Amino acid sequence: MSNPLSLGYSPCPNDTFIFYALVHGKLAGAPKVRERLEDVETLNQLARRGALDLTKISYHALGHLRHEYALLRSGGALGRGCGPxxxxxxxxxxxxxxxxxxxxxxxxxxxxxxxxxxxxxxxxxxxxxxxxxxxxxxxxxxxxxxxxxxxxxxxxxxxxxxxxxxxxxxxxxxGCPIPLGGILARRSLGAGLIGRIDAALKASVDYAFAHPDEPRAYIREHARELDDEVTDSHIQLYVNAFSRDLGDEGIAAVEQLFSRAEARGLIPPCDLPLFVSAG
CATH class of the missing domain: 3.40.190.10 (Periplasmic binding protein-like II)
Structure with a gap:
């Protein structure tokens, strides 16, 4: 693809930590992206308008967007002891x-x-x-x-x-971890490209874990809290094994959230699968 994909994420330390390698060209063969940093609700509304190819999203917003966007397995925020x-x-x-x-x-x-x-x-x-x-x-x-x-x-x-x-x-x-935010891709991008994007996101998380000091200047540039201790605590809390891959436990948590929200009429039902399968 000649034109870079539009990628939205927040200026929070967990996102700038995760996406550093991808947006700075550290990953050989990864799709090219053009980042846009906005607060989470702005990203939710941009996705609602279909303005982004890829984006960090609140899982609540995904509940309204499942016909247009598919969930990716990597790059999101889900865990324990990290809720609002x-x-x-x-x-x-x-x-x-x-x-x-x-x-x-x-x-x-x-x-x-x-x-x-x-x-x-x-x-x-x-x-x-x-x-x-x-x-x-x-x-x-x-x-x-x-x-x-x-x-x-x-x-x-x-x-x-x-x-x-x-x-x-x-x-x-x-009994589930808290599904806070995930990464979405337009379904229209197709299974092949979406698979490449997901692999690149996992590689970007791995790069950040392997080189934790390298993204620090980029993180500090965008962090609303400049205190390094707060920044480090933020990353430690929100970037974890689920950020590499949701896995069965993470997927079950998302499905539980959507099931409860649908039952209460807080999101519309959707019969499409969460993920786009290459098979």
Whole structure:
């Protein structure tokens, strides 16, 4: 393919760590890509408009896009102990928040989907960029907010209190790891090219693990949190064996999320397979 593929991902350390080798031409024979770095909800909306060939996506968004995009096995964010947190400006019980307005990092984020799957859900939410949620809650603009990414390491610095660890709730409820975000490819790219892309993503993850210091300048260039300790903690939490390959356990977690969301009417049903098979 002569033209590079458009590839969207976030400026968060886990993504810049994973994609460093691919976008910097470190992998022989890998498809050429042109990166676009945006926050996760912007990527969700771009995918909804079909604006990207490849993209990091919230699994919630994938639930709405399964007819146009297929899931890749490598490059995503899925694990244990890494879910979104519901935080407030004062200690409170979750039931106190059912009728208040809660800040969320986007309508199509998995964070919002997990929030809506908890109990009867939450009827009043307001979407805003994830990095604005903690200051807004601390300032009293919202009673609570759902925080993601590196915010889970820094919310106490804003004087905030954890009300609920949505990831921990999910793990206890289902026994599955938390499917936060995956990598999608347009189904129209075809099985052959999609297979090459998936192999290149796995190789990019392997390269980052083998050369952990090499991507550091690129990560620091884009990180919203410049503290190296926070950056390293972020990568250690969100980049793991599931980032190399979802495997049976990861796939089961995604299917469990979609099954529960479909049953609640939060995403539409889809009869297409998650993956495009070369066979």
């Amino acid at each position: 947190l519901l935080v407030s400006s004062r200690p409170c019980d979750i039931e106190e928040l059912r009728t208040t307005c809660i800040a969320i990092p986007g309508e199509l984020t998995t964070a919002n989907l997990l929030l809506q799957l908890h109990g009867e859900g939450f009827s009043r939410t307001r979407a805003m960029p994830f990095d604005r949620i903690m200051p807004a809650v601390a300032a009293g603009e919202f009673a609570a907010g759902v925080i993601i990414h590196e915010s889970r390491f820094t919310y106490r610095q804003h004087g905030l209190h954890q009300v609920l660890d949505l990831g921990q709730w999910w793990e206890l409820e289902t």
